[in-house]
Amino acid sequence: MKQQINKWFVKSSFVRNVLTLMTGTSLAYGMTAIAEPFIARIYTPDAYGIFAVYFSIVSILSIGVCWRYELAIVLPETEEDSINVLILSLGLALITSLIFALIFFLFSQPLSELFGINNLYVLIIIIPISIFITGFYQCISYWLTKTKDFKNLSFFKFLKVFLIIFLQILFGFFYKDNNLGLIIAYTLSLGLANLFLGVRVYNKIKFKMVRCLSYQRMFTLMNRYRKYPIYSILPSFLNTSTLRMPVFFLSTFFTASVAGQYSLSMRLLLLPSALVIAEISKVNHQKFVEDKYNKRLSNSMIKAFWLLFCISISGGILIFIFASFIFTSLFGSQWETAAIYTKVLAPSLILRMIVSPLSIVFGIMDRQEVAAGWQIASNITTIAFLGLSLQFNDPLISLYLLCLNDLIMYTIYLLLIFRISHVKLSKLFSLNFLS
16 A cells, blocks of 8 residues: 555656645745735725625636637647637637627626725726736636646745735735735736746747647537536626625625635635645646546546545645634734634635536536536525525624535535446445555
């Protein structure tokens, strides 16, 4: 068994690629762990709440900015077809972002009242730009995954987080509107990091683009992968809106400060995901595509599950144990409520971090309709549980019910993933997957 484990870690390209991505990411989020206490003392819970609302809007609207064709970049067998899908996705991102800009300009007042942001006039420009930048990164990151250029992805993570930390501290001290400092710093950081990454990719493929780009081929590929916009946009939109729903719920029915406490709590809980889980998901995507054709998908799924399980459980337990110390001693007494929220939400976040990276199997197996059905059901149950909590008029009870809902729904999601990828539960607990 020891030899099998050593063989798996040393020779597995999957593990090597994950470790490559983790190198830059670990350094970046190590800096975040050091800098977060300073940032949390510069900005108020209200500022965190406003940033959480902004980030939630961008996250939700960014889902369909490329019409989900960015997911198809890794699928073609030829590099030429992947380049065509890449350019198609970037073009759709630009057009869709301009449409969002027009909508925000025409309906700024009602949107300001809906989202509870008094200075939305500033965000009319920032939000559409952030949406395009996010879509741009999605496209480029999937291209780097396709070409297995994980070193550039790793460096991008480091550069982005370094810039975010530096600019958030800078704006916190020198920008008079402290509530917008987090937002402007985040947008500038992501934009500069994307510029660096985009130039690197363009220099590598510019000659190939001239040779292989074809509008006719783009439309052919657009039709071939049409299931992504048909079946993936809605469930992904529902999934992200479900994840971000508590922010809107807490800011609407309670206060921006409560939403800010929840937001910082989630940032700490998602730290293991930011460090490792996202990278595993990117590596999984390319590997699962290859293993599908090699008839080894179920074995790869089991390996990925146990790797995610070990990382998520260990990270979640450590955060649960040290939550009170982290928030009150490091961040300041104003964040004591966030420590309580963290302990309540930890179990559901651990399960979510295990399950979510494995959900890419629905697209790989061309079963997006199953994921769509689950997302609709999850969205409905989340609304129902949060709605039920309103009668108690207590944000803590709302989060308890939210945690219960997530534990139920993500358990069902995991079982669906195993079924689609033909993983037998009996084999899940066998050591044969290490061979």
